[in-house]
Amino acid sequence: MSPYRPSRYNFTVRGERGGVALFNAATGSVVRLDGPHAEALAEALVNPGLIFSGTEFSAELGERLRNGGFLIQNYFNELQAIRERYWRARGETPIVLTITTTMDCNLGCYYCYEERSGHALKSTDVAAIVDLAKRFVTGSGRHSLHVDWYGGEPLLNLEFLEAASLELQEYCEREGVSYVASIISNGTLWPGDVEAFVARNRIRQVQISFDGLQTNHDKRRRYRRDHDNACDSSFAEAVNLVDRLVRCVRVDLRFNIDRANSGDLVPFIRFAKDRGWFNAVFPAVFQPARLASYSEASDFMRKYELSLDEFDALRAIVRNEIGTGARIEESEIPDGFPRPKTSVCAALAANSLVVGADGLTYRCGLQAGETKRAVGTLEDRSHVTAAWNDQSWWEAFDPTSAPSCSKCSFLPICWGGCPKKHLEGDVHAIQEQGRYWRNNLLRLIAHTAGIEAPRETVVADALQFR
Known part of the structure; x- marks a missing residue:
């Protein structure tokens, strides 16, 4: 099976009262993760440097992650x-x-x-x-x-x-x-x-x-x-x-x-x-x-x-x-x-x-x-x-x-x-555009995923530039 890696356009949102959601900016897909390992999995899926064989997940979850663009084949040029x-x-x-x-x-x-x-x-x-x-x-x-x-x-x-x-x-x-x-x-x-x-x-x-x-x-x-x-x-x-x-x-x-x-x-x-x-x-x-x-x-x-x-x-x-x-x-x-x-x-x-x-x-x-x-x-x-x-x-x-x-x-x-x-x-305006998404993206994902309020309210620089 071809190796997979996380998309560099993945974002994760953790709700204040529980619930974890994944969002892929390249496909617009939103997936809600549940279970005791949800947060750890979400954290792994925002690290594009990791490599997965595809056997780490259940067949159903693996298919959802691939179809949503969260996992991509290692050779794919996003x-x-x-x-x-x-x-x-x-x-x-x-x-x-x-x-x-x-x-x-x-x-x-x-x-x-x-x-x-x-x-x-x-x-x-x-x-x-x-x-x-x-x-x-x-x-x-x-x-x-x-x-x-x-x-x-x-x-x-x-x-x-x-x-x-x-x-x-x-x-x-x-x-x-x-x-x-x-x-x-x-x-x-x-x-x-x-x-x-x-x-x-x-x-x-x-x-x-x-x-x-x-x-x-x-x-x-x-x-x-x-x-x-x-x-x-x-x-x-x-x-x-x-x-x-x-x-x-x-x-x-x-x-x-x-x-x-x-x-x-x-x-x-x-x-x-x-x-x-x-x-x-x-x-x-x-x-x-x-x-x-x-x-x-x-x-x-x-x-x-x-x-x-x-x-x-x-x-x-x-x-x-x-x-x-x-x-x-x-x-x-x-x-x-x-x-x-x-x-x-x-x-x-x-x-x-x-x-x-x-x-x-x-x-x-x-x-x-x-x-x-x-x-x-x-x-x-x-x-x-x-x-x-x-x-x-x-x-x-x-x-x-x-x-x-x-x-x-x-x-x-x-x-x-x-x-x-x-x-x-206009560097000022261009930087403001990035700041809008840093300040608002997690809120928008949380709303779509049915998570009331995200723990994090701002996307970290490390996630904006990967």
Whole structure:
């Protein structure tokens, strides 16, 4: 029988009141171990240097451990398997076009990383955008298109959005391509026919951001002087919009948190419950978000942002407050469980691109408007000037080959975190990604295995890097 060794991606959790669970980050498998030798076995299975003949276990247990990826044949290259999965995911992702209708916004948020330029897409750009979609469909052989309307505030350029949406839908209908859209908005500029707008633009997901209850939200999201507004309160406008949206589409309630507004977090959740947003026809999803330095232009946010430990503590409060009455979506674990990744962010996907309001194209939506980060032009995706040198970096980025990530046992569930942070050399953000998993992985495994509370609450460095 071939020799076996423990996977380097095994983790073990021991409950405070008993119970031992194994988790494999490469397969997502969870196995609960019982009996007098459970803890010793679990301890052995997180040591990839051990060799087993396969006869040390009962036939049933040995089969469970092999099938779950906890025991692997000694010659098997786990890192290579993850690398193949990563590159397969980059090529197999659906077509996503992020279209930045304008860089302008009617609100002035202190933490905004976008440059409020006068750039906006025009009706004359619609044909080029449809042509871009055609090239993706033809080149990939895929028959679905997802458009994400983005800004600035995308509805400041409503005429263009509606025109481009119509043309893209008509193209997809002619070619037998399925079409859906999503939109990120501040919720203050929607047309009066909200439900019809959602339907005719085939929008299936809307993200509306809040910065607290009305006092904090309105103070932090003030109307800019050069923009007319029919309502003095951006909070009231957004609330009234969500009241209608939850009857016809999924709404993601993004709650932006920093040191100054964290006290509004629980009261806002209770406010949303009272409005019926979590038990509506389309139940809203709550997304706690830490205000942080998203781009090179917002480094000033470092002094305002919560530490990762502070943010995790607030997310624990959110989970306790919401309970099972609503869905909470954390960016690291969108479906609530640390599954091994099988998809990549749009910035890495072979069939995705961001169209900037300046007519340039980008890999990452957070870079829209940063012309030095552009990778081409709307008219010709392949045209890259000498000054635009990021395209080759995006094409080559591979966390499974990075010095630190390749040695990290979180790799299958993390894939290095945000690639933009790697591009910019943001060591602080990259280290925080690892700290999230060290602080939260054991809790997530314990919950799945039915173990109330783990004895250990933090993954040791020796288990992260093996």
